[in-house]
Amino acid sequence: MTTLHHEILIIGAGTAGITVAARLKHRDPKADVALIDPAEWHYYQPAWTLVGAGTYNYENTRRPMRSVIPKGVTWYQDAVAAFDPDHNRLTTRDGREISYDYLVVCPGIKIDPTLVEGLAEVLDKDDVISVYTDPKFAWEKIRSFKGGTALFTQPTTPIKCGGAPQKIMYLADDYWRKAGVRDQSTIVFATPGTVIFGVPEFRATLEKVLDRKDIMVKFYHELVRVDGANKVAWYHIKAAAVEDPAKQVRNPKPIEEEWVGNDMVGIHYDLMHLAPPQTAPDFVRNSKLVCEEGPQKGWVCVDEHTLQHKQYPNVFSLGDVAGLPTAKTGAAVRKQAPVVVENLMRLRSGRTDLWAGYNGYSSCPLVTGYGKMVLAEFAYGNKRASDPLISKFVDTTKENYSMWLLKKYGLPFMYWNLMLKGRA
Numbered sequence: 259m260t261t262l263h264h265e266i267l268i269i270g271a272g273t274a275g276i277t278v279a280a281r282l283k284h285r286d287p288k289a290d291v292a293l294i295d296p297a298e299w300h301y302y303q304p305a306w307t308l309v310g311a312g313t314y315n316y317e318n319t320r321r322p323m324r325s326v327i328p329k330g331v332t333w334y335q336d337a338v339a340a341f342d343p344d345h346n347r348l349t350t351r352d353g354r355e356i357s358y359d360y361l362v363v364c365p366g367i368k369i370d371p372t373l374v375e376g377l378a379e380v381l382d383k384d385d386v387i388s389v390y391t392d393p394k395f396a397w398e399k400i401r402s403f404k405g406g407t408a409l410f411t412q413p414t415t416p417i418k419c420g421g422a423p424q425k426i427m428y429l430a431d432d433y434w435r436k437a438g439v440r441d442q443s444t445i446v447f448a449t450p451g452t453v454i455f456g457v458p459e460f461r462a463t464l465e466k467v468l469d470r471k472d473i474m475v476k477f478y479h480e481l482v483r484v485d486g487a488n489k490v491a492w493y494h495i496k497a498a499a500v501e502d503p504a505k506q507v508r509n510p511k512p513i514e515e516e517w518v519g520n521d522m523v524g525i526h527y528d529l530m531h532l533a534p535p536q537t538a539p540d541f542v543r544n545s546k547l548v549c550e551e552g553p554q555k556g557w558v559c560v561d562e563h564t565l566q567h568k569q570y571p572n573v574f575s576l577g578d579v580a581g582l583p584t585a586k587t588g589a590a591v592r593k594q595a596p597v598v599v600e601n602l603m604r605l606r607s608g609r610t611d612l613w614a615g616y617n618g619y620s621s622c623p624l625v626t627g628y629g630k631m632v633l634a635e636f637a638y639g640n641k642r643a644s645d646p647l648i649s650k651f652v653d654t655t656k657e658n659y660s661m662w663l664l665k666k667y668g669l670p671f672m673y674w675n676l677m678l679k680g681r682a
């Protein structure tokens with residue numbers, strides 16, 4: 259087999275891969291950069307929540323992959339099958355062997371419904387929906403809901419855009435009020451979390467939203483099984499809350515539930531929306547690139563600030579697959595990409611002093627209804643990190659119409675025209 263070679267090889271042409279490739283080409287138009295990605299389409303996933311609420315056209319969330327590959331970058335429409343970082347090479351599904359001087363690993367996240375018993379059988383069918391997997395179907399079901407218990411939930415694994423499971427709930431609530439079915443419905447949000455949002459400044463606003471919308475929240479609830487035939491979602495209650503049921507609930511309501519002992523509860527649903535369980539893709543998890551232990555076990559093992567691999571100095575990772583203690587979002591990628599590019603530039607010019615420039619920045623545009631949004635920006639340690647310029651004009655801890663306009667129009671424009679072009 260002939261081995262192909264590129265100076266910088268990027269795995270995954272999603273948000274991270276395209277942004278890094280474009281920035282590299284700006285820094286050095288002569289750099290030999292290649293991308294590997296099997297996908298026909300590139301997606302702007304942040305708009306899927308709006309698609310699920312009937313306020314954004316799904317077709318506008320995607321563009322042909324070819325149209326976003328930066329000029330001068332080689333694209334292999336192929337999938338990586340296995341890494342061999344000890345020999346600076348990898349193999350692909352179509353039988354290529356490609357070696358590299360520098361590797362950037364960003365193939366995103368794998369959605370794995372099989373990690374919750376019974377879920378794969380019912381997801382995106384009948385009454386179990388997800389904006390993560392089929393936002394158009396989610397909208398069909400939300401639009402035609404006639405009342406009953408609407409259960410919104412999320413898994414115990416890390417997920418991309420941790421706010422999406424509640425954003426779609428706030429939008430559904432708003433829609434059902436306008437459609438006149440909210441009075442016949444109970445909305446329940448069941449989460450393994452212990453609070454509605456990690457950053458106190460934004461949590462306070464969201465708690466008011468939950469109370470205003472009269473949404474029942476169940477904390478400490480770990481989804482373990484979905485009984486699709488009987489429409490029951492089964493949860494294990496985390497030990498910390500078993501002895502203290504008051505901790506488990508905000509805005510209690512009479513709902514149909516079944517207890518087994520004091521730490522298993524089945525909640526009946528008429529419609530369930532969930533973020534399915536998520537992991538690193540298999541070819542990454544089975545490689546030497548992942549952390550073998552600790553909180554980032556199973557994710558690519560990189561330094562939190564330089565994004566350089568902890569064992570392989572010529573390897574970097576960013577985006578959803580990177581093992582970083584912050585929220586997995588496109589907004590995080592926007593701040594990670596310049597760090598990866600700067601550090602690649604330093605290494606290839608012989609420097610070893612890397613820029614520890616990533617502070618864990620991530621952001622969650624928390625849509626709380628049609629025309630309302632709270633822009634949560636934060637860094638490592640759940641510290642608020644709101645943009646100083648935006649904050650001059652808007653209190654981003656509060657619901658705002660201007661932030662909704664940013665979400666619906668401003669951010670998609672910025673994504674396609676600036677970020678993917680390496681200019682933002």
Ligand SMILES: Cc1cc2nc3c(=O)[nH]c(=O)nc-3n(C[C@H](O)[C@H](O)[C@H](O)COP(=O)(O)OP(=O)(O)OC[C@H]3O[C@@H](n4cnc5c(N)ncnc54)[C@H](O)[C@@H]3O)c2cc1C
Pocket residue numbers: 269270271272273274275294295296297302303304305306307336337338339364365366367389390418419422539541576577578579586587588589590591621622623
């Ligand atoms: C419903 C939803 C709402 C969201 N809302 C927001 C939001 O409001 N704000 C925000 O900032 N972020 C949001 N996100 C998250 C954001 O979309 C992701 O964090 C971001 O896309 C991560 O970029 P990435 O490049 O790591 O992964 P992706 O953009 O997912 O790209 C991964 C790429 O890797 C490719 N790939 C997979 N396997 C292989 C392989 N074997 N070989 C080669 N290539 C491979 C895929 O084809 C894909 O093109 C949301 C996501 C969802 C699903």
